[in-house]
Amino acid sequence: MAKLIDGKKLAQITTDNLKSEIEDLKKKxxxxxxxxxxxxxxxxxxxxxxxxxxxxxxxxxxxxxxxxxxxxxxxxxxxxxxxxxxxxxxxxxxxxxxxxxxxxxxxxxxxxxPEKDVDGFHPINIGRLAMNDPLAIPCTPLGIMRMFNAYNIDLDGKNAVVVGRSNIVGKPMAALLLNANATVTITHSHTKNLAEITKQADILVVAIGQANFIKKADVKQSAVVIDVGMNRLDSGKLAGDVDKEVAEVAGYLTPVPKGVGPMTIAMLMEQTIELTKRSVGIE
Ligand SMILES: NC(=O)c1ccc[n+]([C@@H]2O[C@H](COP(=O)([O-])OP(=O)(O)OC[C@H]3O[C@@H](n4cnc5c(N)ncnc54)[C@H](OP(=O)(O)O)[C@@H]3O)[C@@H](O)[C@H]2O)c1
The missing domain is CATH 3.40.50.10860 (Leucine Dehydrogenase, chain A, domain 1)
Incomplete structure (x- = not known):
């Protein structure tokens, strides 16, 4: 069974640390x-x-x-x-x-x-990320990178597959993985034989907005699977893009809710602090 990556807890730790950093900033x-x-x-x-x-x-x-x-x-x-x-x-x-x-x-x-762009969506910030010299980074993929780090998930030389190529998730995610020395494939709605590609992934990030789309058979044994999807079902419940049965094969899996979502907000706070420090010349 996959180990669940606890985004809620990690977000709480991140914001707790930020709180004391902010207190120090206020003293200055x-x-x-x-x-x-x-x-x-x-x-x-x-x-x-x-x-x-x-x-x-x-x-x-x-x-x-x-x-x-x-x-x-x-x-x-x-x-x-x-x-x-x-x-x-x-x-x-x-x-x-x-x-x-x-x-x-x-x-x-x-x-x-760009110096106030906490979401990291400005073309200059996207360009700087692509050149591995980031200023502000889109919060959702940044939060995912923090999850890899917190769970000691090594990306170097790994096969990473990103499903979805939006400007806010898929593309910056691929850039971050590439900057971390993963071998990256980006897939989208025109991709042929998607399952053959996802099955090669050591790291699989799914951001397409289709409930329970990725099934157990699409995932390699022990892969790290990150589910970005947030889909509201007719029942009112929230579902990810990854079917829960994937937990039977994956090594790590993010839950929905309490996975990527809380980390996105935590990264927004962190980037607000980073941009604040930069604006007053504190490293
Ligand atoms: N947890 C969070 O903090 C957070 C943050 C942002 C987004 N989300 C969620 O993440 C999901 C994706 O968001 P987004 O803004 O990136 O979505 P988006 O702008 O709608 O982009 C969806 C991407 O998925 C691709 N796609 C759609 N169906 C596909 C399929 N069957 N096979 C392969 N690729 C497919 C599309 O391909 P084409 O480019 O070819 O159309 C597109 O690149 C949504 O559920 C959203 O609510 C969550």
């Missing part, structure tokens, strides 16, 4: 602040933003949540981002996705100063 008159902008009434976005706010405040990060109506224009949102870019009291800016149709997501991502 450095007060980390994160601004989160949410546009419209997307129910999932509201829950994510609420959780981010709660955790930020609980560890001493000042959390500014700006809620804008569905009808907000692109120009209005850009103006607000510019205001936050110029405000030296704000260290991190995050715009919760998705955005309403009248707003161009790419333009918004590019408007956030």
């Amino acid at each position: 008159n450095v007060f980390p602040a994160l601004a989160v902008i949410v546009v419209g009434e997307n129910p999932a976005s509201k829950i994510y933003v609420k959780n981010k706010h709660r955790i930020a405040e609980s560890i001493g990060i000042k959390s500014i949540v700006k809620k804008l109506p569905d009808t907000t224009s692109e120009k209005e949102l850009l103006n607000l981002i510019n205001e936050y870019n110029d405000n030296s009291d704000i260290n991190g800016i995050l715009v919760q996705l998705p955005l309403p149709n009248q707003i161009n997501e790419k333009k918004i991502t590019e408007a956030i100063k």
